[in-house]
Amino acid sequence: MTAIRVIVNGAEVIDNVAPRTSLGDWLREGRNLTGTHLACEHGVCGACTVLVDGEPIRACLMLAAAGEGSEVRTIEGFDADPLMMALRDAFHRRHALQCGFCTSGMLITAWDLIRRGKASSAAEIRRGLAGNICRCTGYTNIVAAIAEAATAAEGVGDGE
Amino acid sequence: MKAAAFDYVRPRNVAAAVDLLAADKGQAQLLAGGQSLLPLLNLRLASPARLIDISRLPELAMTDEDDATVTLGAGVTHAMIEDRRVPDPSQGLMPHVALGLAYRAVRNRGTLGGSLALADPAAEWPAVLAALEAEIGVVGPNGRRRLSGTNFATGIYATRLAEDEIVTALRIPKLSRAARWGYAKLARKAGAFADALAVAVADPRRGYGRVVLGAANGPPLVMTEAGRALAGTRRDPEQLRRAVETDLDSAADRRFDAYQRRLHRAAAMRAIVQVIQ
Ligand SMILES: Cc1cc2nc3c(=O)[nH]c(=O)nc-3n(C[C@H](O)[C@H](O)[C@H](O)COP(=O)(O)OP(=O)(O)OC[C@H]3O[C@@H](n4cnc5c(N)ncnc54)[C@H](O)[C@@H]3O)c2cc1C
Numbered sequence A: 001m002t003a004i005r006v007i008v009n010g011a012e013v014i015d016n017v018a019p020r021t022s023l024g025d026w027l028r029e030g031r032n033l034t035g036t037h038l039a040c041e042h043g044v045c046g047a048c049t050v051l052v053d054g055e056p057i058r059a060c061l062m063l064a065a066a067g068e069g070s071e072v073r074t075i076e077g078f079d080a081d082p083l084m085m086a087l088r089d090a091f092h093r094r095h096a097l098q099c100g101f102c103t104s105g106m107l108i109t110a111w112d113l114i115r116r117g118k119a120s121s122a123a124e125i126r127r128g129l130a131g132n133i134c135r136c137t138g139y140t141n142i143v144a145a146i147a148e149a150a151t152a153a154e155g156v157g158d159g160e
Numbered sequence B: 001m002k003a004a005a006f007d008y009v010r011p012r013n014v015a016a017a018v019d020l021l022a023a024d025k026g027q028a029q030l031l032a033g034g035q036s037l038l039p040l041l042n043l044r045l046a047s048p049a050r051l052i053d054i055s056r057l058p059e060l061a062m063t064d065e066d067d068a069t070v071t072l073g074a075g076v077t078h079a080m081i082e083d084r085r086v087p088d089p090s091q092g093l094m095p096h097v098a099l100g101l102a103y104r105a106v107r108n109r110g111t112l113g114g115s116l117a118l119a120d121p122a123a124e125w126p127a128v129l130a131a132l133e134a135e136i137g138v139v140g141p142n143g144r145r146r147l148s149g150t151n152f153a154t155g156i157y158a159t160r161l162a163e164d165e166i167v168t169a170l171r172i173p174k175l176s177r178a179a180r181w182g183y184a185k186l187a188r189k190a191g192a193f194a195d196a197l198a199v200a201v202a203d204p205r206r207g208y209g210r211v212v213l214g215a216a217n218g219p220p221l222v223m224t225e226a227g228r229a230l231a232g233t234r235r236d237p238e239q240l241r242r243a244v245e246t247d248l249d250s251a252a253d254r255r256f257d258a259y260q261r262r263l264h265r266a267a268a269m270r271a272i273v274q275v276i277q
């Protein structure tokens, strides 16, 4: 076992993990943060996307042990975030989810695209979502919701 | 799937990593960004006894720059190149390439060194660094050495790196302001591995011309005739097209089928046209 100290959604967590445990499995099974979803477990679907030290990463492709000393933010850690509130609202109104399995990864990816100013057109949003697979919606409503949130968020979450 | 069990160590510096790697020859594997290794572990295509985590070694994250070259540590990530958080020797070629490599969440962790050491034939960096004539710095139990980036990869997932060596840094000659580059990646969707990949670079001030193909059934393929034609001052598209055909003819050992040959020809010509336009 490897000892780790990680900040998860703002709170310090000290734990012992088996080296082979992915960050995604540790969050779900060790921290009960089941908003992070694991599907392909080899980096292609994006369902497991979380922030580590402020940047999106694949939680299936990072070992929990390698997270030592870092700050992790999962979909549960955005409750008071204005940009995420705008995204959730737009996803809800635009019907941008059906089963919801891809949604936490979509939201975090979209949050990062808007924050970096990479959601200025439908084409740019689609390019930015290429690593997030949705098997239900056909993407049209997801792209529309992100475009709407990006416009609404100008001056709020943008340009950090 | 889940990875099989292994031990995990995080050495404090490169010297300690070299010792650990030498002590566990054949049993241990280096872990950098993990963006190729973790899929292999999760799919149980690899099952090392121990992982040596080099992802946060400061020595591998360093960058340096002088008049003629830029040095990038092996731990520099694709996203750092994309965002120009590290010096760019290539007049914008490398940031442009990074943007189309995998997805942002993968680029935030995947590294230059990992990409070179793995030598996936469809990967971008081996071809780009061959086109820029980069030099690869490595260290092992017998000390440091420098290898040419042009023939660092020797085959599919095979390189000149010894089993107990670590890639530390890349030394990349700077393109002059007068240099021009072209780049074409043919893939089924944005961010996917390439079906064909071509990099063309011409730097008239140095009389330099290079055209390199990636995803070419082997290590990066340097197109010598096309490169020579691109280095010249009178560059005629028809002559370049003929040079590309000659180079594809000379690459019989790559066994391109008719479709692959069309893909490679298209990629090479698209990259070349961007240079001469
Ligand atoms: C969904 C997905 C899509 C991708 N698409 C692309 C793509 O389009 N193009 C592309 O080029 N890549 C792509 N990749 C791969 C990605 O670029 C990887 O980051 C890269 O190939 C390996 O870098 P890493 O730092 O993650 O290495 P790791 O996965 O940590 O290691 C890879 C191998 O290199 C060895 N290694 C790592 N660092 C060193 C070093 N410094 N010295 C010696 N050996 C070392 C390791 O032991 C291991 O064998 C993709 C990955 C994923 C998950």
Ligand code: FES
Pocket: A037, A038, A039, A040, A041, A042, A043, A044, A045, A046, A047, A048, A049, A058, A059, A060, A061
């Ligand atoms: S579960 Fe991580 S990318 Fe699919």
Ligand code: FES
Pocket: A096, A097, A098, A099, A100, A101, A102, A103, A133, A134, A135, A136, A137
């Ligand atoms: S809503 Fe079902 S996978 Fe996207």
